[in-house]
Amino acid sequence: MKPEVDTALSGFFVTLMTEIAPQLGGEYSTGSVGLIGMSIAMAAQEYDRAADIRFRENEGMRALFAEAGKLVEDKALAKRLLDAATTKDTSLKVSALNVSNDALKTLLIELQTSVETSKSSWAPALDEKIWAFLVDAMEGRRLVFPALG
Amino acid sequence: MEDLAPRFAAYLAHRMPQASNVEVAGVSRIHGGASRETFRLSATWKEGGRDVARPLVLRRDPVASLIETERDLEYNAYRAFHPTGLPVPEPLFLETELKWLDRPFFVMEQIVGCAAGSPFNPDPYGPLAEKIGRQFWTHLGRIAAAEPKDIGFEMEAVAPGECWKRELDKWEKVIDEDELSPQPIARAAIRWLRRNPPPPAQKLSVVHGDYRTGNFLFNEEGDIKAILDWEMCHLGDPLEDIAWAADPLWAFATPDRPGGMIPRAEALHLWQEASGLKIDPVGLRWWEIFNSLKGLAIWISAGKEYHTGANRDPILALSSWYCTDMHDRILAGRLSALAKEERA
Structure with missing residues (x-):
């Protein structure tokens, strides 16, 4: 058994803030170490969930695109939506998931822009689903501001 | 770390020809604004036969910053509002010549005995x-x-x-x-x-x-x-x-x-x-x-x-x-x- 990365990072945060920062003389150095400590604590939060967040977001966007692709009148956009809906993440590396996340978000921006100006009867419901996705996605990425103790 | 004290003392001597024995001590970098390097320091000099001591703040342009701004904007705001009684530091010098401290900077009064609240503290005051x-x-x-x-x-x-x-x-x-x-x-x-x-x-x-x-x-x-x-x-x-x-x-x-x-x-x-x-x-x-x-x-x-x-x-x-x-x-x-x- 060994401590997981997030456990160690959380420990480093406490050590930096309670033992090292108080020993530093310069105000700027002390402040910088505090910022680094808080960043380490946030990295600890990200460690376990980073891939899961991106994987779920990507799946959520693909589901939206599968539905939207059958509705939008712009045939070229509809095809790109349906094509994107069938893509899969083949690696769980964060860097690989980011590549697909960026591509899907670019398409999501295009879709939302189109839906906002659409007069079609399906547009309000799809717009609501897009916002529900975005609100959930942002909630999923919520970082808790680190506190000692 | 670079020693700003003698270079800044030379600058003050240049800007205050009436002053002699200009010395700068206690240069300490602080977090102050995200777009300029900010330093607290104490300057002393002789003027008209008396000793003068003044705590100052030096704000120098960084190589790159959180917000890309012109330093004269900030300096001019202090200059505009200081005479109105709004609490702002007294602006003293604005310098764009690079020979003094490598990058443009300005100098203002240091407000002593005060603190700033952290924007990330739920109860800063x-x-x-x-x-x-x-x-x-x-x-x-x-x-x-x-x-x-x-x-x-x-x-x-x-x-x-x-x-x-x-x-x-x-x-x-x-x-x-x-x-x-x-x-x-x-x-x-x-x-x-x-x-x-x-x-x-x-x-x-x-x-x-x-x-x-x-x-x-x-x-x-x-x-x-x-x-x-x-x-x-x-x-x-x-x-x-x-x-x-x-x-x-x-x-x-x-x-x-x-x-x-x-x-x-x-x-x-x-x-x-x-x-x-x-x-x-x-x-x-x-x-x-x-x-x-x-x-x-x-x-x-x-x-x-x-x-x-x-x-x-x-x-x-x-x-x-x-x-x-x-x-x-x-x-x-x-x-x-x-x-x-x-x-x-």
Whole structure:
């Protein structure tokens, strides 16, 4: 058994803030170490969930695109939506998931822009689903501001 | 670490030919504003047969920064407001020659015995919150009430109906240039802001641009002694500053008390009293959405600076992570509610 990365990072945060920062003389150095400590604590939060967040977001966007692709009148956009809906993440590396996340978000921006100006009867419901996705996605990425103790 | 003391002493001797034996000691870098290197120091000299000692602050341009601004903007704001009695440090020297300290800088009075509240502390002012809050909103009203020409605040004017567009164009460009990944919420905000322009500004005012918890100094009695960080000041709609000061990011745990100070309704009432202006709720809502977008643009820009290695100050990484997350969430909540209203 060994401590997981997030456990160690959380420990480093406490050590930096309670033992090292108080020993530093310069105000700027002390402040910088505090910022680094808080960043380490946030990295600890990200460690376990980073891939899961991106994987779920990507799946959520693909589901939206599968539905939207059958509705939008712009045939070229509809095809790109349906094509994107069938893509899969083949690696769980964060860097690989980011590549697909960026591509899907670019398409999501295009879709939302189109839906906002659409007069079609399906547009309000799809717009609501897009916002529900975005609100959930942002909630999923919520970082808790680190506190000692 | 470079030794600024002898170089800055030489500069002071040059700027104060009447002074002799100029010495600089106690140079200490501090976190002060995200776009300039800030140093506290003590200068001593002889003048007219007497010894003079003065604590000063030196603000030097960095190689790259969180916010790219011209240092003379901030200096000129201090110069305009200092004679009005608004608590700002006395500006002393503005220097653009690179031979003194390698980069442009300015020098101002050091406000001693004071502290700034952390914008990330849910209760930054403790028992002083009420007293500080009343001054905070009254001072902002005074800034809005000032006639820019009367106080010598010379900046590019903008038509009252165009204030919103100029600011939105400016910050959209920052996002266009600096985003490291697509920003669906920022883009949705930009579209909403363009579809729903605010009423024209009722008055063209000086806009501080970063008036918030963390950007003023107060003493142990709870008196605000210095309003700082005028790096983003401009002429514009005074509602812009209200919305930034009341943004939910500052002292985020107390949304009913903007910036961790007094209740929102009291804050807005005090501002109206001091400014002599009325707050249009539709206009204020527009500026609130805009300011959360402006925040996003700043954090996006900070992330790019850190990512490219142009500036490795840890505040850039932390603000890119945490503040982007906060402002994305704030905007997603507000915009989804507005979209629901529009659909209804």
